[in-house]
Amino acid sequence: MISVEEKIEKGIKLLDIGRFTKAKRYFKELLITHPQNAEIHFQRGVCFYYQTKNEKALKCFTEARKIDPQHLKANLARSNVYLKMGEYQLALEDLNLVLSKKPKKKDALYNRGICLRGLRKFGSAIRDYTKLIKCGNKTGDIYYNRGICYFLQDNLKKSFFDFSRAIKLDPKLAQAYYNRGLIHLKTKKPVKALKDFNSAILICPDFAKAFYNRGLAWLENEKYKHAEKDFKKAYQLDPKLLKALYNCGVCCFFSEKEEQAVKYFVQVLSVSPKHANSLFNLGLIARSKRDYEKALEWFTKSIKAQEQEQEQEKEVEQEQEQEQGKEKEKDRENEKDNEKEKEQEKDQEKDKEKEKEKDQEKDKEKEKEKDKEKEKEKEKEKDKNQEHGKDPKVFKINPTFYYQRSITYSALKQFENSLKDYNLLISNQPNNTIFLYNRGVIYSKMNNYEKAIQDYNSVLSIKKDNVLALFNRANAYRKLKQFEKAENDYTKVIKLDKKHSNAFNNRAIVYNYQHKFKKAINDYTQAIALNPNRIDYYYNRAMAYKTCKKLKLAKSDLKKVLALNPKHLPALKNLKEIRHLKK
Numbered sequence: 001m002i003s004v005e006e007k008i009e010k011g012i013k014l015l016d017i018g019r020f021t022k023a024k025r026y027f028k029e030l031l032i033t034h035p036q037n038a039e040i041h042f043q044r045g046v047c048f049y050y051q052t053k054n055e056k057a058l059k060c061f062t063e064a065r066k067i068d069p070q071h072l073k074a075n076l077a078r079s080n081v082y083l084k085m086g087e088y089q090l091a092l093e094d095l096n097l098v099l100s101k102k103p104k105k106k107d108a109l110y111n112r113g114i115c116l117r118g119l120r121k122f123g124s125a126i127r128d129y130t131k132l133i134k135c136g137n138k139t140g141d142i143y144y145n146r147g148i149c150y151f152l153q154d155n156l157k158k159s160f161f162d163f164s165r166a167i168k169l170d171p172k173l174a175q176a177y178y179n180r181g182l183i184h185l186k187t188k189k190p191v192k193a194l195k196d197f198n199s200a201i202l203i204c205p206d207f208a209k210a211f212y213n214r215g216l217a218w219l220e221n222e223k224y225k226h227a228e229k230d231f232k233k234a235y236q237l238d239p240k241l242l243k244a245l246y247n248c249g250v251c252c253f254f255s256e257k258e259e260q261a262v263k264y265f266v267q268v269l270s271v272s273p274k275h276a277n278s279l280f281n282l283g284l285i286a287r288s289k290r291d292y293e294k295a296l297e298w299f300t301k302s303i304k305a306q307e308q309e310q311e312q313e314k315e316v317e318q319e320q321e322q323e324q325g326k327e328k329e330k331d332r333e334n335e336k337d338n339e340k341e342k343e344q345e346k347d348q349e350k351d352k353e354k355e356k357e358k359d360q361e362k363d364k365e366k367e368k369e370k371d372k373e374k375e376k377e378k379e380k381e382k383d384k385n386q387e388h389g390k391d392p393k394v395f396k397i398n399p400t401f402y403y404q405r406s407i408t409y410s411a412l413k414q415f416e417n418s419l420k421d422y423n424l425l426i427s428n429q430p431n432n433t434i435f436l437y438n439r440g441v442i443y444s445k446m447n448n449y450e451k452a453i454q455d456y457n458s459v460l461s462i463k464k465d466n467v468l469a470l471f472n473r474a475n476a477y478r479k480l481k482q483f484e485k486a487e488n489d490y491t492k493v494i495k496l497d498k499k500h501s502n503a504f505n506n507r508a509i510v511y512n513y514q515h516k517f518k519k520a521i522n523d524y525t526q527a528i529a530l531n532p533n534r535i536d537y538y539y540n541r542a543m544a545y546k547t548c549k550k551l552k553l554a555k556s557d558l559k560k561v562l563a564l565n566p567k568h569l570p571a572l573k574n575l576k577e578i579r580h581l582k583k
Helices: 006-014 018-032 040-050 055-066 071-086 088-101 105-116 120-133 140-152 156-169 174-186 192-205 208-220 224-237 243-253 258-271 276-287 292-345 347-387 400-411 415-428 432-444 448-463 465-478 483-494 502-513 519-528 537-549 551-563 569-582
Strands: none
Touching: 006 018, 006 483, 040 071, 055 071, 071 088, 071 347, 088 105, 088 140, 105 120, 105 140, 120 140, 120 156, 140 174, 156 174, 174 192, 192 208, 208 224, 208 243, 224 243, 243 258, 243 276, 258 276, 276 292, 276 400, 276 432, 292 400, 292 569, 400 415, 400 432, 415 432, 432 448, 432 465, 432 569, 448 465, 465 483, 465 502, 483 502, 502 519, 502 537, 519 537, 537 551, 551 569
């Protein structure tokens, strides 16, 4: 009589030759007479597994495990199914059981490493891969996977070593070349990155991400034509890689092929209408053509798109937090169940366990209190943000978007709107001298010189030798008729930049107000020497000469003004007056 083991072996032979459907039917028939045989359920699950029918395979492996909790092959097989489904926590539970019985089982350790990496427990994953290596399993794949964990920990040195070791052990491992190339890119070594991406593409010609990142390496080297070609290829291989198409536009933008860049950005927007960077770059191109209204429209759209992106990210984060909360709750429930089992087994330790539970409850209460405190702090921060006109939603958004829009508002003389953007930027980056300086300029354009001076003071408190801030503060003091302060600032500018013709000219204007005409004429002369084609310098000196009754010199300067601009009405008028005075 044929034993059940021999019958099972017959089914396994069908599996070995790939007759999965026939093997599946065979094991199903065996279950009619042997419904409690764990091995038959397991082998039937293997049939479903090879046919990629994961749910049915899971059911069979679970049944085998239910019949025989120590059926390690069922646990291992079920963990493989969970891994395929991305259910890392469930896979981990099965693998832990297998490894508790066989601590050095290679495939279990390897898969647990993958689970732990999926759960972002990189340190634990590294320990499993290291254990495999110490046990003599020195394969390229194991070094590669450990390298990925180090990479995700931002330990580039160890990651680089593991990828290099993986390449040495398996020279055809395209992913190892690719990831080592990423390290070169990250450490600003684009030439070395190119070599690794070339190797990855040579091994795997359809490797879309390798083409994309090689494009980034070319871009870093300012080889825009090569970069565009690689980005285009990456997008052809993987149309989901929209950033490749976007970067084609970036290459054209840097190559000053603006019309082609526009076509790429518009193509990106046809796929993703709220692609913030494409909208932003269309704004830059429109502004370069002095189409400020269109530029403003694009910049505003880019800001709204990124705000919505931030909102979506927040929603995803909240969902993840909720999921993590549920997992923690499950863990707590499991802990409670374990505690109850321990209580039943150890009657003598009941009191101690109760005390522990109380302590745990207290700890949980403390954790809840801490969470409440954190929530209160967040609410306070929100209130503070609202008081200062800040919108917490936009804080993670690239400030460049707002900065470029504020510049465009200024070009359109919409100073109030420009001011709002600068206020938001400065509330986010209070020590950014560029934003502070530009807001000062906006205040000056709005004739609010006191506020402008405050911003220039802020810039100079951070960088005392900032020539632009000193010069514009001097201009603001001059407008407020605080001539001594203006003179001091212009003098500081000239000391820092001896070729600053405007500083000489404007200090001369201050000297005029102070009736220091000789000094004024000297400064105008210096300004003209530095920039002999400035009409206003000649005209200003002519007026100083006229005030000093040096009519011949005044007449000479006015003629120079008219030589540069024959229709200069103030010069024509003053020349006529001088001729009349001479008579």
